[in-house]
Amino acid sequence: METYYKPEDLPKFEEIGKEAPELARKFFEYYNAVFAEGELSEREKALIALAVAHTVQCPYCIDAYTQACLEKGSNLAEMTEAVHVVTAIRGGASLVHGVQMRNIADKLSM
């Protein structure tokens, strides 16, 4: 079935540098530096990336960081909890706007 998202497109990501190589170089250099071991371990960073991948709902990122998390030593329970963390924040972000709704409703209501 035709789809916008094809797994075989993932290796083509590098081609994004063809029209703007200098920007791509800077981006990938920065990207690799971000994911290197620092105050946070590579494993922790991959878990954050996996969670964010679910928030931005990028199938390429979910594929790449599921593999990265496993290869950095995380297990499915940890990865599932990471997805719940972003789910809580996403849901909470909607719910907390209810305060705004209440403020407006209060102002307009008798």
Next chain:
Amino acid sequence: MPEPANITEMKAASPTKASEIMPFKSILAQHDLKLVRQATTTLQINLGFLCNQTCRHCHLNAGPGRTKENMDAQTLKAVVAYAQKCRFETVDITGGAPELNPLLPELIQQIAPWTPRIMLRSNLSALKEHMNRLMDVLTSQRVVIVASFPSLNLSQTDAQRGEGIFDESIAMLTALNARGYGCDGSGLELNLVSNPTGAFMPPNQEQIEKRYHQILEQKWGLTFNRLFNFANVPLGRFKRWLIQTGNYDAYLRKLVTAFNPCAIEGLMCRSQVSVSWDGYLYDCDFNLSRGLYMGGRKIHVCEMAGPPEPGSPIVTAEHCYTCAAGSGFT
């Protein structure tokens, strides 16, 4: 955003199917490398394919049904004589589960005078079953225990090694610590081996070792010496699982992509000889699994006048990509 490093790797891995993968000897030639023996310092002894577990990543298809392929007393005698002749720096005992071979204590006692270091590869649950019979000989001969412990997670461990294995492993590590194994100053070395629990590559050795120390101590009060982290070899039961799950081509691609020419110099096959349960010699336990005899010739241990000659060629095949991936396999 997908990980750029992964993308670069995937792009570099031109073959899409296992059949398109370059033969290992060709990739060596491309890098102007030869895989030949140096001085042989380790004798690896495979006591047999009998095992109490049927791990899904096992390259030898070891299991409870392999009752015939186990070393007998006559072969053991020939192996000990060879060790006496060569005085290897290390004797590495493996299986199957070597604990299930009744000759294991005899082998350890007979070979101990001829080597300063004996290692026993254990899946922990077999050692737990035979602890009363084995612990005295292990501690008295200062045998290094190299224990399989694939993951800090119960589900991952049990998925790879069988239901209940994680809890049994923790119980056995606790018992080993109580005997002094893995404890500072005891002189009893306990090392762990972790294999990925699926079709993916292992984590960075240093980082995962640090994490294992931290979590095992924190959750169960356990200590150990070193952790070794190896990729799974696409042979035996693991190869079958890869094919059945549609992961085979992609896994081989990962191994080929991770080929590291710098790892060749330190490969274990360069400095060890592996003797099978029936006494025949191989360059490594993986070649044993494939039936690829040492140097391409079927030689029995009793025919050997000494260690294999330095400079003699090592038989290679597709599975050699595993040991040459990343930082290598020792």
